[in-house]
Amino acid sequence: MRRAGGIVRTIEWYTTGRLAARRVCWADLEDAQCLHNDPRVAKTLSADGRPLPLETTRRMLRRAVQHWRTEGFGLWMFRTRGTGEFIGRGGLIRYNAADMGGPEEVGLAYAVLSPYWGQGYATEMGDASLFIGFEHLGFDRISAWTLPTNLASQRVMAKLGFQYECEIDFCGLPHRFFRLERRNYHPLHTRIEQAKGVVF
Numbered sequence: 788m789r790r791a792g793g794i795v796r797t798i799e800w801y802t803t804g805r806l807a808a809r810r811v812c813w814a815d816l817e818d819a820q821c822l823h824n825d826p827r828v829a830k831t832l833s834a835d836g837r838p839l840p841l842e843t844t845r846r847m848l849r850r851a852v853q854h855w856r857t858e859g860f861g862l863w864m865f866r867t868r869g870t871g872e873f874i875g876r877g878g879l880i881r882y883n884a885a886d887m888g889g890p891e892e893v894g895l896a897y898a899v900l901s902p903y904w905g906q907g908y909a910t911e912m913g914d915a916s917l918f919i920g921f922e923h924l925g926f927d928r929i930s931a932w933t934l935p936t937n938l939a940s941q942r943v944m945a946k947l948g949f950q951y952e953c954e955i956d957f958c959g960l961p962h963r964f965f966r967l968e969r970r971n972y973h974p975l976h977t978r979i980e981q982a983k984g985v986v987f
């Protein structure tokens with residue numbers, strides 16, 4: 788992390804061309820459950836491919852809220868700028884060695900409600916998250932991994948510049964692991980237009 792006198796500067800609210808992103812919080816439970824209840828989303832997001840129960844969403848949200856408190860970055864909830872419709876969530880998560888069964892990683896995450904698929908939203912979320920990760924938080928590398936069958940996610944990674952590295956096990960399932968090094972990072976066209984910073 789880039790620190791000046793031990794201070795980490797990050798962004799908890801921002802807008803892109805089409806989206807408004809806000810740091811995840813407890814009030815997001817309903818939207819998070821809506822995403823986890825979407826059968827097409829759950830297919831690649833939950834371990835058994837089925838919609839996640841509310842209790843699991845609550846646990847995941849608790850971890851996501853706590854992650855922001857301890858790390859100073861995390862997931863954002865994304866809404867359309869015009870109408871404020873909830874689109875999905877995405878951002879950066881630090882996974883420790885126990886999560887990964889190897890060295891810790893900062894991973895890029897994204898999930899979009901299925902009616903909005905194919906409109907470039909995951910790419911826009913990912914592009915903005917990478918910009919913040921590399922340019923504001925100072926990471927040297929960011930990783931991403933997905934099920935081998937999740938071709939849409941692999942296409943998003945390819946568009947963002949990730950390179951395939953290896954196969955891994957994650958949560959007991961085989962995953963395809965990709966990495967993007969800072970030296971190979973080229974932002975796409977997403978502009979962060981307004982942002983509210985926060986100091987940790």
Ligand SMILES: CC(C)(COP(=O)(O)OP(=O)(O)OC[C@H]1O[C@@H](n2cnc3c(N)ncnc32)[C@H](O)[C@@H]1OP(=O)(O)O)[C@@H](O)C(=O)NCCC(=O)NCCS
Pocket residue numbers: 827828829831832897898899900903904905906907908909910911932933934937938939940942943
């Ligand atoms: C993966 C996911 C986030 C993509 O969201 P999205 O907003 O549709 O993504 P984008 O529109 O930015 O890009 C999707 C790309 O995948 C391509 N794609 C979609 N389905 C595909 C398939 N079956 N095979 C190959 N490419 C596919 C699209 O054509 C598009 O590429 P293009 O812009 O070159 O045409 C979305 O499908 C999702 O939320 N899935 C469930 C949650 C999930 O799997 N998250 C990722 C976990 S690693």
